[in-house]
Amino acid sequence: MESNDSISLMVNSRFFTVGNTMPRRDAQHRQDRRVNHLFLRLRSRFPGTRHSSLQTSCHVALLLLLTSFALSSCDESLPPRTTPSQLLKAQLGRTDSTVAIYWYPESDTRQIIGSAGSILIFVTNEHDEVLQGDFDREGWVDIWLDMLGTSGTNRLDVTSFFPNDPMQVNNGVLTLHPGETLTLQAQWNHQTVGGKPFWLMGSRTLVVPPLGDSYYETQPMTFVGRGNVQVFKQTAPLQTPEFRFTLVYREYIKESHP
Numbered sequence: 178m179e180s181n182d183s184i185s186l187m188v189n190s191r192f193f194t195v196g197n198t199m200p201r202r203d204a205q206h207r208q209d210r211r212v213n214h215l216f217l218r219l220r221s222r223f224p225g226t227r228h229s230s231l232q233t234s235c236h237v238a239l240l241l242l243l244t245s246f247a248l249s250s251c252d253e254s255l256p257p258r259t260t261p262s263q264l265l266k267a268q269l270g271r272t273d274s275t276v277a278i279y280w281y282p283e284s285d286t287r288q289i290i291g292s293a294g295s296i297l298i299f300v301t302n303e304h305d306e307v308l309q310g311d312f313d314r315e316g317w318v319d320i321w322l323d324m325l326g327t328s329g330t331n332r333l334d335v336t337s338f339f340p341n342d343p344m345q346v347n348n349g350v351l352t353l354h355p356g357e358t359l360t361l362q363a364q365w366n367h368q369t370v371g372g373k374p375f376w377l378m379g380s381r382t383l384v385v386p387p388l389g390d391s392y393y394e395t396q397p398m399t400f401v402g403r404g405n406v407q408v409f410k411q412t413a414p415l416q417t418p419e420f421r422f423t424l425v426y427r428e429y430i431k432e433s434h435p
Contacts, residue, residue: 264304265353267406267415269318270297271422274397276367278376278428287374287428289367294424296320298338298361300408300415302353312351313410314338314361322375323399323421329369335406338363351408359408367426375400376426384427392429399423 276294280287296318302308316335321327338361340346345359353359367375381393404417 264302264308265408265412265415266301266303267404267417268299268301269402269404269417269420270299271295271424272297272362274423275425275427276376278367278374278426279431280428281431281433283433289364292362292364294367295362295364296333296338296402298335298404298406298417299358300353300361300406301358302355305355307352307354308409309350309352310412311410312346312349312408314406314408316404316406316414318402318404318406318417320365320400320402322369322378323401324379325369329371329373331365331368331370333363333365335361335404361408367424375424376428381428390429390431392427394428395426397423397425 272295273293277290278287279290298318314335318333318335319327319330320333321330341360341362345351345353345357351359369375375398376393376395379395379398381395383391384394385391400422402417402420402422405414406417407414
């Protein structure tokens with residue numbers, strides 16, 4: 178079965194040519210001679226050395242060398258993970274600018290109607306990964322009439338704000354995907370800290386339409402708001418930039434309660 182040209186091996190009924198056998202036998206013969214020469218030198222210095230022990234030592238040394246090479250090639254530290262210092266951004270906003278108030282002169286009571294003029298808190302995930310944690314809204318929002326300065330500041334408690342999208346909070350856990358914004362909203366009393374209504378300040382005009390209730394309308398009034406807001410229990414409060422906005426109040430004169 179020997180040939181000077183090639184050897185064919187059959188594996189799974191297929192033939193694979195392994196190449197010319199003569200150079201391989203010559204190379205193997207030279208390698209065996211080198212191993213035998215090394216074995217004779219070792220046995221002269223260390224009597225009792227066996228040929229099988231030498232082969233095993235060579236194999237172990239080769240394995241250690243390859244392992245060392247593999248580890249050195251993979252022993253590169255990963256680039257440091259950069260985490261932004263600000264994972265969340267908070268801002269303030271408002272809903273529609275025209276606020277309707279019903280005034281009942283008989284009882285001298287007033288009622289804010291609808292959600293116009295409500296304060297909004299926007300908290301946006303600025304990170305490139307999903308943020309999830311216990312939902313814990315805390316903090317405050319200060320609002321004051323610009324022409325009065327901060328002396329008449331009305332402080333709103335953030336616990337009175339509720340999410341516009343309840344699906345973002347599930348079983349008390351808030352989830353924000355990258356770029357996603359949580360919107361909290363709350364209507365407020367539109368008064369100074371002392372209880373004076375803002376719509377009774379400044380100039381007002383009586384409007385008597387052909388149909389419907391007459392009302393007093395204010396000139397556009399400029400307000401300033403800023404807040405300190407926390408929505409995740411595990412994060413620090415967020416400072417919002419100052420937010421300037423205008424509101425127009427319409428106080429409708431109602432004859433009696435419905």
